[in-house]
Amino acid sequence: MAIIDLAQVSRWYGNVVAVNDVSMRLEPGVTGLLGPNGAGKSTLITMMAGFLPPSAGSVTLGGRPLHGDPSVYREIGLVPEREEMYDAVTGWTFVLANARLHRLPDPEAAARRAIATVEMADAQDRDIRGYSKGMKQRIKMATAIVHDPTVLLLDEPFNGMDPRQRLHLMELLHRLGDEGRTILFSSHILEEVEQIAGRIEVMVAGRHAASGDFREIRRLMTQRPHQYTIRSSDDRALAAAVIGAGSTSGVELADDGVHVQATDFAAFVHALPRLAADRGIRLLEVRPADESLESVFSYLVAR
Structure with a gap:
């Protein structure tokens, strides 16, 4: 061989x-x-x-x-x-x-x-x-x-x-x-x-x-923490709702929207539309902030 x-x-x-x-x-x-x-x-x-x-x-x-x-x-x-x-x-x-x-x-x-x-x-x-x-x-x-x-x-x-x-x-x-x-x-x-x-x-x-x-x-790549930037009709109310969702490890209210670090990717992407709808919040943009290969591989190195 x-x-x-x-x-x-x-x-x-x-x-x-x-x-x-x-x-x-x-x-x-x-x-x-x-x-x-x-x-x-x-x-x-x-x-x-x-x-x-x-x-x-x-x-x-x-x-x-x-x-x-x-x-x-x-x-x-x-x-x-x-x-x-x-x-x-x-x-x-x-x-x-x-x-x-x-x-x-x-x-x-x-x-x-x-x-x-x-x-x-x-x-x-x-x-x-x-x-x-x-x-x-x-x-x-x-x-x-x-x-x-x-x-x-x-x-x-x-x-x-x-x-x-x-x-x-x-x-x-x-x-x-x-x-x-x-x-x-x-x-x-x-x-x-x-x-x-x-x-x-x-x-x-x-x-x-x-x-x-x-x-x-x-x-391992899929289960790593995912970071998102979210813009909505009421960022402050959305940030408060996301904090209580139980699938995140960090939420920050910033000028360009809400920065979220999701620890449970599947749970977060399913919960986010429901959280917004229940509070009458309109989601304008949900953008992954760390989907580059560099960030994925850096997570593997840290593991």
């Missing part, structure tokens, strides 16, 4: 710490690497691909250190987030070149299979400079799978894809994971991970914030 182990891995650039003391284990199947932009996901993937040594700790594939061992590239397919590609060549030429670099016995057949798998055969003879962002993502995916790797590392692979392209890639990742490959894909979008990965690793500010079954971690 293709297993990647990270043991107390850190990576810093001068005084900037990009990854801080991360330990995790990636096994066959699809794993989502979730975190806000700047969390250290790309740095982590680059180290897993063997292109960047850790400043401390170890990154191994099947017990072998990944950095400094070119033979591991035969087992790894990488889709980087950045789009630095050879725009003046066709998609076919680009994928075929990668097949030849891997010294495959029949590079032409391998390139045809990979391009067909990502549904780019109709555009394979066009220059990459004319591709849309989603098409570039798919041709990068073809180069990642052309040598039939056991490990796939995908950095924000859904960027720029339209709904049909996203659905196709999701189905492809499901199939490759079911075949026993070890697949890690990063995203800062919760819904993308929910559709594909049964297991997730969460990164926040370079640290490993959570690990495990997606549904369990999603439950």
